[in-house]
Amino acid sequence: MNILVCIKQVADTEARILLKSDKKSLEIENKYNMNFFDEFAVEEAIRVKSKIKDSQITVCTYGTKKAVEALRSAIAMGADRAFLLDNTDLDNDDPLITSKILANFAKQEGFDLIFCGRQAIDDENANIGAMIAEWLGIPHVSAVLKFDIIDEKKVRVESEIEGGKETLEVQLPALFTTQKGINEPRVPLITGVMKAMKASIAPVDPSTLGGLSKELLDMTASKISVLTYETPNGRPAVKIVDGETPGEKVKSLINILKEEAKAL
Amino acid sequence: MDFRLTEEQEFFKKTVVDTIDRIVVPKSQEIDEKDEFPWETWKEFTSLGYLGLRYPEEIGGMNADKVMSMVFYEEIARGSVGFAQSVIMNILMGTYFVYRFGSDAIKERCLYPAMRGEKISTMCFTEDQSGSDLGATRTTAVKDGDGWRINGTKMWITNGPICNFCTVLATSDASKGLKGLNFFLVEEGTPGFSSGQIIHKLGCRGTVTGELVFDNVWVPNENLLGEELGKGVYYVGDILDEVRLMTGAMALGIAKGAYAEALEFSKKRVAFGQHIGNYQLIREKIAEMDTLMNAARLMINYGAWLLENNMDCRVVAAEAKMYATEVCLKVVDELTRIYGANAFAYEYTPQRYFRDARFLLYGGGTHEVLKDFIGRTIIGKL
Numbered sequence: 001m002n003i004l005v006c007i008k009q010v011a012d013t014e015a016r017i018l019l020k021s022d023k024k025s026l027e028i029e030n031k032y033n034m035n036f037f038d039e040f041a042v043e044e045a046i047r048v049k050s051k052i053k054d055s056q057i058t059v060c061t062y063g064t065k066k067a068v069e070a071l072r073s074a075i076a077m078g079a080d081r082a083f084l085l086d087n088t089d090l091d092n093d094d095p096l097i098t099s100k101i102l103a104n105f106a107k108q109e110g111f112d113l114i115f116c117g118r119q120a121i122d123d124e125n126a127n128i129g130a131m132i133a134e135w136l137g138i139p140h141v142s143a144v145l146k147f148d149i150i151d152e153k154k155v156r157v158e159s160e161i162e163g164g165k166e167t168l169e170v171q172l173p174a175l176f177t178t179q180k181g182i183n184e185p186r187v188p189l190i191t192g193v194m195k196a197m198k199a200s201i202a203p204v205d206p207s208t209l210g211g212l213s214k215e216l217l218d219m220t221a222s223k224i225s226v227l228t229y230e231t232p233n234g235r236p237a238v239k240i241v242d243g244e245t246p247g248e249k250v251k252s253l254i255n256i257l258k259e260e261a262k263a264l
Numbered sequence: 265m266d267f268r269l270t271e272e273q274e275f276f277k278k279t280v281v282d283t284i285d286r287i288v289v290p291k292s293q294e295i296d297e298k299d300e301f302p303w304e305t306w307k308e309f310t311s312l313g314y315l316g317l318r319y320p321e322e323i324g325g326m327n328a329d330k331v332m333s334m335v336f337y338e339e340i341a342r343g344s345v346g347f348a349q350s351v352i353m354n355i356l357m358g359t360y361f362v363y364r365f366g367s368d369a370i371k372e373r374c375l376y377p378a379m380r381g382e383k384i385s386t387m388c389f390t391e392d393q394s395g396s397d398l399g400a401t402r403t404t405a406v407k408d409g410d411g412w413r414i415n416g417t418k419m420w421i422t423n424g425p426i427c428n429f430c431t432v433l434a435t436s437d438a439s440k441g442l443k444g445l446n447f448f449l450v451e452e453g454t455p456g457f458s459s460g461q462i463i464h465k466l467g468c469r470g471t472v473t474g475e476l477v478f479d480n481v482w483v484p485n486e487n488l489l490g491e492e493l494g495k496g497v498y499y500v501g502d503i504l505d506e507v508r509l510m511t512g513a514m515a516l517g518i519a520k521g522a523y524a525e526a527l528e529f530s531k532k533r534v535a536f537g538q539h540i541g542n543y544q545l546i547r548e549k550i551a552e553m554d555t556l557m558n559a560a561r562l563m564i565n566y567g568a569w570l571l572e573n574n575m576d577c578r579v580v581a582a583e584a585k586m587y588a589t590e591v592c593l594k595v596v597d598e599l600t601r602i603y604g605a606n607a608f609a610y611e612y613t614p615q616r617y618f619r620d621a622r623f624l625l626y627g628g629g630t631h632e633v634l635k636d637f638i639g640r641t642i643i644g645k646l
Contacts, residue, residue, distance in 0.1 A: 033282075072275050187286055190313030190326050193279050197272040238532040240606070 001055040001152060003045045004111040005079065006102050006132065007038035009063050009070035010122040023228045034070040037117025039077075039185040040178035044147055045115050046078040047183065051149055056080050060105055062098050064088045068201050076188035076196035086203035093123065094222035099131030104209040106136060112152070114175040118143050129177035139170055143179040267565075269331065276328070277335045283312065288343030295344050295470035296616050301426055302347060302470055309347075310381020315354045319363060323371075324379055330506070330572040334513040334564055341517030345620040346470030348514060353422050354378050356510065358385030360503050361431045361447045365489040370449060374429045383428035388418035388476055395420075395626075396633045398433070398497060399441040403478060405434035405448055411484040412436075414448060417460065418476045425459040425474040428452045432478065436493055445496035447489040456481040467619035505581035509567045511628030512581075512588035515621070516560055519588075519595040522617040523553050526599040540602070549598045557595065560588040579641050582634045589624040589631070596621045 011017065012031035020027055034042075042059060049055040059074040061067045062085040071082035085101055106114060114133075119126035126142075133140030145165065146158035153172050158165050160179050170176075188196070207217050215221055241256065243249030257264045269277060287309050295302050318333055319325030328336070340348040362375045362385070377383040394400035403416025414434050424430070429451040437444035450457050460475030490499055530541035530550060540546050563584035570577035596617040600607035607614040625631065 069275060069278070073279070076279060187283050187312060188279060189311075190316065193276060194321070194326055196279075197275055239534060 001048065001052045001112045002110055003048060003055055003057045004106050004109065004114045005038070005041050005045045005057060005059045005074065006114065006116045006128065007042065007059055007061050007070055007074060008035045008117070008120045008128075009033070009061060009067040010035045010120055013121070019229050019231055023230070024226050026229060032066060032069065034073045035117050035120050035122075037119055037121070037178060037180065038070075039117075040180065040182050041115035041117045042074045042077050042079060043183045043185040044144075044176075044178055045113075046186070048113065048147070048149060049078070052152065058083065058109060058111075060085060060102065062087055062101050062206070065203060068203075071201050072196040072199060073188075075199050076192040077186055078188075078192060082199060082201045084201055084203045085206050085209075087206070088203075094224050095125050095127050095131060096223065097216060097221060099128050100135055100216060101206045101209065101212065102128070103132045103135035104206075104211050105204070106132065107211070108209055112173050113155075114138075114173070116175065116177045118177045118179050126177075129175055133175040136173075136175070138173050138175055140175040140177070141168055141170060142177045144176045145179050145182050147176065147182065269335075273329075273332055273335070276332050277339075280314075280336055280339045283309075283314075284339045284343040288340065288347055292344035292347070293613070293616070295346050297469075297610075299346075299464070299469040301350070301472050305347060306350070306381060309351070310354075313380075315351065315381055316379040317355050319359075319375075319379060324376065330509070330568040331565065333506075334509060334568045337510045337513035338517040338520065338564075341514035342521040343517075344470060345514065345518060345623070346468045348517070349422050349468055349471040350384070352510065352514075353387070354381070354385050356503065357387040357507065358423065358427075358431065361387075361489040361499065362429075362449060364499070364502070365447075365491070366449065367486050370486065374449065374451070378429075384423050384426055386421050386423040386427040386430045386476075388421050388424070388430050388432040390418060390420040391416065392419050396630055398445065398500075401433055401435050401445060402438075403432065403434040404438070405436045405446060407436070408482060411482050412448060412488060414450065414478045414481040414483065416478050418478075420463065420473060421476050422471055422473050424476045425462050425472045427476075430476060431489060432476075433496055434478075440494060442497045443494045446493060447496050447499065448483055449487040449489055450478065450481055450483055454481055454483065466622060467616070468623050505567070505571055505577050508581040508585040508628045508634075509564060509571065509577075511624060512560070512564045512567070512585040515585075515588040515592035515624050516557065516564060518617055518621050518624075519553075519557050519560070519592040522592075522596045522599040522614070522621075523557060525613060525617070526550065526553065526595075526602045529602055546602060549602060553595045553598055556591040560584070560591040563587055579638055582629065582638050585628050586631050586634050586638075589621075592621050592624060 009032050011028045012033050015031040016029040018027040045057045049057055057079045058081045059071055059079040060083040061071060065088060068084055071084060075082055085105055116129035130140055141157050141159050143160040144157045145160055148156045150156055154169060156169050157176060158167050206212060241249045241252045243252045291302060291305050316325035317328045317336055321327050337352060340351055359375055359378050362370060366375060374383060378385045391402055405412045405414050416434060429449060431447050432450055433445055434448055435444040436446050456479040458477045460477045462472060462474040465473060527550060530546050531539060533540045567577050567580045567584045570580055600614045600618055603614045606612045
């Protein structure tokens with residue numbers, strides 16, 4: 001089975017992010033990781049491979065050269081091949097363009113099954129997976145919590161919906177976005193880390209993928225432009241309650257809630 | 265001069281940091297509080313293969329370079345020093361002489377299972393009357409037929425009470441002092457080999473440290489680990505620089521963890537209406553900690569580079585160990601000052617860093633001994 005996993009490299013949740021003076025761009029500390037939800041996608045692909053022999057996992061990302069690191073993480077976990085669709089010269093984050101490029105890559109590589117993370121934790125658009133499926137004309141299920149293979153052409157999935165879960169039987173090829181709780185992403189073995197360190201991941205120029213117009217790949221192609229960024233309101237200062245014993249701390253807390261917060 | 269890690273080294277570091285954060289850090293407080301060997305964490309962590317870090321790929325290792333090794337030592341110490349000691353013993357000191365001199369059969373029985381975490385190893389130098397002074401070793405090895413008979417007691421042995429095998433330093437000729445010392449492999453179950461008193465330590469809890477007793481222990485000739493008699497101390501030189509740099513890297517790891525706590529607390533704690541990080545004296549502490557740690561890191565990296573390139577690093581390794589340790593002690597002290605009275609409570613982590621850091625003064629050589637060694641080496645024989 002040919003399994004494709006689309007991942008994204010995002011800023012670490014603890015990376016320092018500063019708003020630049022023009023309020024249209026961000027200065028992000030150089031700390032990046034594979035997107036949180038994509039780890040579930042890679043893990044699920046590996047579990048499918050363990051059940052269906054002769055499967056191959058290809059992981060790809062549309063990003064700058066730095067995103068190679070995220071691809072290596074996927075290889076360390078157990079992906080077989082990795083491709084970077086290099087957007088260094090394009091530098092836009094338009095989901096429509098990103099999904100079209102990823103879809104064309106998928107079409108070129110061939111696939112039976114595609115996994116994506118439910119959403120990226122930076123922009124939280126949660127639309128790439130669905131858009132790829134639409135470009136490819138294949139079914140998709142979002143926020144999958146359980147994935148079972150019936151046979152090489154059919155799977156049964158449980159997905160999260162408002163107030164409950166939905167169970168679906170889906171014909172392959174299809175695309176699934178993974179939700180937290182579907183699995184526990186593995187910590188890579190040292191053999192995986194070594195393989196990842198040595199992996200040669202050549203960047204692919206998206207313009208060499210068939211079916212992409214020059215206009216789509218132009219810097220100005222995006223229909224989305226950032227007007228401004230605003231920082232969220234700061235969190236109030238943390239106050240550590242004084243007291244040498246739990247009893248004393250409780251008394252201090254009650255006092256604070258009464259006198260300062262006026263909550264009691 | 266390029267100070268950056270290579271792309272490979274960066275990726276390795278990132279992976280190690282993430283692995284330690286996932287598996288070790290969440291258990292660190294429990295490991296310290298219970299002060300019991302964390303068998304489950306050991307099983308989970310060692311199943312990943314890191315115990316083969318410095319051994320060749322051909323035997324299932326990673327063949328990591330010295331810079332990557334130091335990164336690993338630093339990060340695992342950041343996670344939990346108690347756990348780190350046991351892990352590093354299996355990676356380096358407890359297995360090195362078996363790797364270097366052991367027969368194929370010995371390697372099958374001891375080295376390869378130790379690399380997989382299935383067996384626990386240790387190295388036995390220290391006795392109650394000899395720590396830094398190896399020449400005062402009283403454990404004896406006497407030729408007896410096709411083997412050797414070992415008698416003595418070793419102290420302060422990391423992993424000792426739970427080890428499956430050990431490399432023990434014993435003298436085959438006390439009159440020769442250092443030149444009479446040799447390494448022998450002794451395995452669990454050998455008659456006369458037993459563990460004695462367990463030492464309850466101020467810090468580095470979770471690793472089991474104690475006494476090992478050798479009461480007329482007989483081992484076959486193949487258990488003499490070395491090409492010639494009397495070369496034990498000479499062979500120690502093979503790994504001594506790495507052990508010292510490793511200790512320095514562990515110091516950096518403890519300091520890194522402590523510093524992160526200090527920084528976070530400075531940004532959160534409010535006193536007199538503002539975050540304490542706004543006060544000049546707190547900023548001074550943070551500035552000093554960061555400066556010292558950067559300097560220590562440069563020394564450790566330089567030492568690792570020298571070692572990797574087979575250049576003489578005896579002095580730098582000793583200096584780096586010493587300096588990084590003193591920096592660590594300074595950093596953990598400042599952390600406790602920034603935390604105030606809460607640093608005195610077991611429920612907060614500063615006290616653990618403070619306690620754990622002390623062992624660095626002894627492991628890898630006391631600073632009094634190291635300073636004498638450095639001075640002697642630099643000045644030479646007069």
